[in-house]
Amino acid sequence: MDEVIPELIIQTKDLWKNFGDFQAVRGVSLSVPAGSIYGFVGPNGAGKTTTMRILTTLTRPTSGEAWVAGHSVLEDRRAVRRAIGYMPDEFGVYEDLRVWEYLDFFAACYDIPEKNRKRLVGDLLELVDLAHRREDMVDKLSKGMKQRLSLARTLAHDPQVLILDEPASGLDPRARVEIRELLGELANMGKAIFFSSHILADVEDICSHIGIIEAGQIIMEGSIDELKQELMETREIIISVRDREVAEVVVATVNGIQDVANVEIITPKAGRFRVRVDFMGDDEGIAAINRALVAADIDVLGFVEEEGDLEHMFMRVTKGLVT
Numbered sequence: 001m002d003e004v005i006p007e008l009i010i011q012t013k014d015l016w017k018n019f020g021d022f023q024a025v026r027g028v029s030l031s032v033p034a035g036s037i038y039g040f041v042g043p044n045g046a047g048k049t050t051t052m053r054i055l056t057t058l059t060r061p062t063s064g065e066a067w068v069a070g071h072s073v074l075e076d077r078r079a080v081r082r083a084i085g086y087m088p089d090e091f092g093v094y095e096d097l098r099v100w101e102y103l104d105f106f107a108a109c110y111d112i113p114e115k116n117r118k119r120l121v122g123d124l125l126e127l128v129d130l131a132h133r134r135e136d137m138v139d140k141l142s143k144g145m146k147q148r149l150s151l152a153r154t155l156a157h158d159p160q161v162l163i164l165d166e167p168a169s170g171l172d173p174r175a176r177v178e179i180r181e182l183l184g185e186l187a188n189m190g191k192a193i194f195f196s197s198h199i200l201a202d203v204e205d206i207c208s209h210i211g212i213i214e215a216g217q218i219i220m221e222g223s224i225d226e227l228k229q230e231l232m233e234t235r236e237i238i239i240s241v242r243d244r245e246v247a248e249v250v251v252a253t254v255n256g257i258q259d260v261a262n263v264e265i266i267t268p269k270a271g272r273f274r275v276r277v278d279f280m281g282d283d284e285g286i287a288a289i290n291r292a293l294v295a296a297d298i299d300v301l302g303f304v305e306e307e308g309d310l311e312h313m314f315m316r317v318t319k320g321l322v323t
Contacts, residue, residue: 004067009034009161009192010055015064017050024050025061026216032194032209037187039203040196041314042213048196049089051213052165055194056086069160085154089165091146095139099130102138103152110157124152128182144175151182162186164195168202180206204310214318224310231313234261234278237286239293240269240302247273253296259285272301 005011010032017025025047032038042048053059055066057077066073069083094102103121112120125131128148133141141149147167154162167183168176176199183193184206197203203210204224211221220227239254241247247265254263259281266276279285286305293300 004070005031006070007034008032008067009036010038010066010068010194012051012055012066013064015051015054015066016062017047017054017059018062024216025054028064028213028216028218030211030218030221032192034192035187035190036209037183037193037207038195039207039210040194040213041198041200041203041210041310042196043198043318046213047216048213049165052086052163052194052196055080056084056163057081082157083160085157085159085162087150087154087162087164087167089169091150095137097138098134099136099138099141099149100125100134102149103156106153107156112156120156124155127155127185128152129178142175144171144178147171147175147179148182151179155186159191161192161194164193166197167195168197168199176202200310200314210310212314212317219317228307228310228313231316234280235286236306237277237279237289238266238302238304238306239275239277239300240272241275241298241300242272244273246298247275249296249298250275250293250300253292253298254289257285257289257292260289274302 008031010030012028012030015025015028016023028047028051040048040051050059054061054073055068057073057080060074068080071079071083073080094105097105100121103124104117107117107120108114122131125134128151130145130148130152133145138146138149151164151167154164168179171179180202183195187193207224209221209223210227212219239250241250244265251263251265254260254275254277259279260277261280262278264276266274268274277289279289290303293303
């Protein structure tokens, strides 16, 4: 058996899954740190769900190995299932139950004693803000409420890891925000969260780490901040001034500074003229740009370094392939 790294809550090594001649997962190796919120990103058909079904012991890999909370998905499936809370991309059946009955049923499935279940159900409903709907029939809930109820279900046995397949898919903007906030709250409670998504804004807002999968293969993995830094060819600084004449002075002042790759006036915003500086140096170099502007007696209304977004990074490393 390969060595299990204690610092990783999920670890996979060279996972393959074939369905006949079709290769859904091709050599996937993941490293998910304990305590992280990990976004598993890729287009539809990339292999996200198949990988998650392997991690949850619902599908056996053709080859390779995976561990969740230190337990092998091949050799210790029961321990893996005790350690995880899994939320598939479909809500499932059981819609003829009341909200509290739905949670009580799943708590019973995890052998939680009946005398403890009433309080547990109440606590879970409070956590996902559904206490006021406890007597409602499940099929009367909105999709966003069903997603929150499904998330409460995954928490019934107090798992270490939450594995969530597209938790925000198909939700309206408000419901998506509510799910994001709930995931953040669960992370603060010490849960490790591994969720798949193709909604890049959701991933960028909440995740500490990401893995990008395309055509069954991992393209890139790591902390979001590190990956952004690695992929950005230059640092982008936006300088805002009051009019075009001042913007032209900024261009002339900055143009000759060391490590400045390009300077140009860009589209005005909120009544201010803006200059973009593409810079290849370090923080001391950025400070030097700031000092040069002060020395030139330029009235600067804004000076900010723009962060590269996840969408830009995703488009750079993927090719639009599916398995």
